[in-house]
Amino acid sequence: MSSSASHQAHDAGGAVIAGPAGLALQARDIGKRYGGIVALRGVDLDIRAGEVHCLAGANGSGKSTLIKILSGVEAPDTGQITVDGQPLARLGVLDAMVRGIQVIYQDLSLFPNLNVVENIAMTSRTAGRARIVSAGSGRKIARQALDRLALGNDVGIELDADASDLTVAHRQLVAIARALACDVRVLFMDEPTTTLTWREVDTLFTVVERLRSEGVAIVFVSHKTDEVMRISDRITVLRNGQVVRSDAAANLDRRALIEALTGQVEEVRAPQAGAWRKARAVMRVHELGSPTLFRDVTFDLHAGEILGLTGLLGSGRTEVAEAIFGLVPRPTGTVRIDGTDVPGSSVDAAIDAGVAYVPPDRMTQGVFLAQSIRRNIAAAWLRQTSRHGTRLSAKSVDRLVERMTASLNIKIGRASDPVRSLSGGNAQKVVLAKWLATNPKVLMLNGPTVGVDIASKAAILDILRERAAGGMAVLLISDDVEELVNACDRILVIRKGKLSQLLEGEQISIERVREGIVT
């Protein structure tokens, strides 16, 4: 879609609404501490009706805390919040809702056990202090909200389905519909695009632009600089709990934004070496197929190569990786690692053959959140080591943890702290460390930089390049086109369960990859 056209359209609309009276939410001198850690200090923020205000910042910079405070979930230690020109002594969750402040959380905060209707109607019911619920009114609220998204029919969200049965993209639409079910005036969206493909992001942006033209103030939190530049009218950058820059989007370019975010100037990427051409094929996937999911998937993965695998959400990209790893049955075709056949449907066999898989949802599949960093890093390595019959000593585990945290530059307090205490970027590095510790022949990563800030993202891609240079074969499954173009030697495109394109060398560009994904 043409974003420039819609941008102009809103510029005209925004000018009408903007003005000193259009201040929907104002925060002054907000401060918050957790124990000894200062999460926010002296934060000022002005949110105007009918504007998209981007809140940018690395993981742990205080964005989420600020959202919680402005939506009444947490109380600030210092500062003043003014809603519609009315200073408030205390802002509770219900107060915030009644005043039209709604949040779409990163985890969406839907109720997995309730159906779509109840999920959508929940906040308007609590905000309206309802006592009795009626199925009819709920359906009406849900249908109206979904219609307002103008997606009621297209996406085919079943109103009676439980939220746990929906796809991620549908869950997100339900979360947005829930915010729209109330009379929303200020809408916070905490990294709404993390789990979406860029095509779905386009749909989301259309919705955002429509809301903006209706005079809703949207606070958009994102790590992705291109998105920030594309959608925002105003950008506020947080770093270490303080506002480092707040300016009209027109006054900031991509470089300036990255500098404000990370405090450093962006490095230019070294060109791909292409050494893989001479290397042996470590993994040969031949005519792999799984009924209803994918078929005829054939490719070679070479030592020292970073091979990209991309496609829309639901194109089969994840399923192919999971089939190789033994999580999805693959009745037809073969996977060979160094000439040896790897039997399907067995994760053990895949790991023994030297395959490692970093799953897409690190919070539920990648790490044991409540367990220590030490145990998480050692988890996969222990299994391998104990299988060889070596006696384990606490010291060897300590050495491993030290080596991995140092080589991946993981910032941790103590190794005994739970993984939950880490920021997104560092938690993801722990997942990486867990698998790198086993020194796999083939490393498959599914969306390794999802929800990770720019600095950590660059660091993770550097680690991958380094490992590939050391001879590891890397399969990078991602829909982040920029990341693929940056990191990969070759890129496979999958569409509706079939490989549709293989791009290499000169063919690799952002435009070519995007085109490949949809056509």
Added chain:
Amino acid sequence: MTVLEQLLPTVRRHRDSRTRPPRWRGKNNEGVLLLVTLAMLAVIMAVDPGAVSASLAGDIVRAAMDNMALALGVLLILLSGGIDVSFTAIAIFGGYATVTFMLDHNLDGGLWPFVVATLIGSLLGLGNALLVAGFRLQTLIATLAMQSIVWGSLLAFVGSTYHSTLPPALARTGQSQLLRLGDSPVSTLVVPVALIAVSLALVLRWTMFGRSVYAIGGDAEAAKRAGIRVGRVQTLVFAAAGALAGFAGMVHVTLVQHASPYELVGTELSVIAAVVIGGASDAGGRGSVQGTVLGVLLISLITNSLVRLGVPSFWQQAVEGLLILAGVAIQAQSRRRRTHRSPILEAR
């Protein structure tokens, strides 16, 4: 791909595109439970054709009444994402303490003792609520502690003597019959128990409180963010469960026509079993009154049949264990079914 799947692409597609189980299964497998109960009856009929009669129904209902009230309280707590092991202690406290007080002070009545026991139960339930919502203890730990405290206090402060007779008016309430099913009398107390079940079902389905219980059980943090006062709902849930337990204790005492502080305590698991078999999820947020009622009746039916068939009582425990296992297994199975993948390839 199997031969069958190759031959029948349409069948395969149909199966794969099915996203939800058939309607008769119910949201929490209540349909399956009903089938199991019917199958159970068929087995009894085959073994002992004369056994399946109106009297059997009467026996089952009588034996299930106090457990039913207890189970409805447990259901509430499981739905909200917690677990309760203190309810039997609360129940016997309510029943035994009320009767002891009546006997000590020469008081009598047919109805008010039930109100008193219910109030005592709700107060003790508030103790649980204080620990869970106030001090944020895990529900298992909190209610385990409460169980010991409540039962210990009962023996220490109220007494441990066995009352072989109840005050006359109260005894009459226990003996009063609503109707007879075959040779088996059905106590009038079935009316309040049934009323409680129906009203709890209505509250859970049609009130904001009921939906909040489900919401909290589904995701407590999301509930807080959606403006639900989680602590308040939890407090109400534990107070209501306590009230139900106190009432159930009095039902138990009046039905058996004696009062002993050593009864009920120790039967927690079989009540929890009935609720879990009835489709309530141990992880919270899923379950229904209908399922719980079926679960309690099924357990009562099984216990009754085992006695009838002359099976030693220790086997009954083993059977109960197997039933819990079956209930949880069915739930896990249906959860696995939910995570199945939707097709990507276009049909050929």
